Amino acid sequence: MKKRLCTFLMVFVLLVSCALPAMAAPAYDPNKPISLTIQALWEQAPLENAQVTLHRVADITETSPWITFTLSGAFKDYQVELKDLDNDGWKAAASTLATYASKDKIQPTAQAVVDKDGNAVFSSLTAGLYLVQMTPLTDKVGYTYKATPVLMELPEFDDATDTWNYTATARLKLEKVVPQTELTVQKVWNNGPHTQPKSIKVALLCDGVEKEVVELNSSNNWRHTFKNLDATKTWTVVEVEVPYGYTVTYTTKGTVVTITNTGKPVETPEPPTPPTATPPGGLIPQTGVLWWPVPVMALAGLILFVLGWHLRWGKGNDR
């Protein structure tokens, strides 16, 4: 039920913030102060101390016959369409402008911190189209909350009453990201001319500080998984001592770090080792189970037996 209500609210917020810009509206009062309250709640819990930013991205250039926006300020040169957009179009525009704001490090027009009730309150805003974003917030358990960037016109036009609302409220659409709590380290050997060591040691580092050392060897298949890691920290692994005569490379794929030790060529020239690609000449290993004697012996046995039976008990010998 709670979820349904949330979904409803989100859709409502989206509708209000997205569908309206296409509506005809009376003129708004540019001198009236505008305030905006952004709610950042995960289910009912406030995301206290999360940082919410506003970027004023466009001016309201017309209100009749349609509300029309034109990119302005630091955003004015971006090739982002703000006309005739549907819900998905507005979402994409918000996400695109957010990417530009981050890439070009555009200073926010205003910022506020979410209070204990889950509200970030902005006041004394000028009219325009605003990009609302929240800096991802990681809680004590390690879950990270991210908000979908959204575009809002301020003041907000309420088509039910055909009036402008100068104290707008919107709730952020949030997503909870499950933290990475595992790290697997895997060893690969490219020995070259060297004899592979029986084992190696790998240290687990937490924000650069050694936390644990494990030994990798053939009995653990040269692999170890560190579990239950605090997701708010940065975890890395390092080979404690690179074996003599080897170089090392680290490759990361997902949560798996591969440490490859490659044997350096020996400097004194060695007599070339016979290539292993050519198999030993002569006989190919015997890979057969001896099946043929079974029918041969069985048949021979039967024939001998029948023959013997005839000689012993057959006609002309009826004793």
Add this chain to the structure above:
Amino acid sequence: MTAERMGAFLMGAGLLFLAGAAGILGTNLHTEEQAADHTRQVRTAFVEEILPETPLPQDTATEIQKVEIQGEEYIGLLEIPSLELSLPVGEELTDQALRLSVCRYSGSYLDDDMIVGGHNYRCHFGPLSRIKAGDSLYFTDVGGVRYEYQVAGVEQIPGNEAQRLPWDQPGLTLFTCDYTGRERLVVRCLRIYGAE
């Protein structure tokens, strides 16, 4: 009288032959059963304990990686879906190792010149006699990297002509004994790139 004695002798000899045939049959079946058991266990261990959830990046290894399972060293898993075969591949072909698993005879999957031999047990390479050109084969190494092959053709070569085993194409060669044990059935498989 002579015929009677001769008859008894022949019957005895016949029974001996029959017993011999039964003996060989029993031994063969027992050996096969042991191999099938071992293969099953190693395959389970390989899939459940060795294969990583995320495969390693393709080109980190330049040499064959091996793991030890039940006292033998293995380099990967060979799968032939058309024959319903899924076989752990031993690192080195010896008579002892061959009794339990199919084994790498020479070459490497990294260089596309690997040759794998196996007994013609029904649970090993026996079914190779039914393989057809175009059938798919897969080899998964211990890092989880999967290599795909396709059967290009099947040859029969005499058991004393080892020099004919290597192939000049990039891929994989499998061999096993034919019924007589004098010849080898050789399956040539071309590497299919980009499918991993």
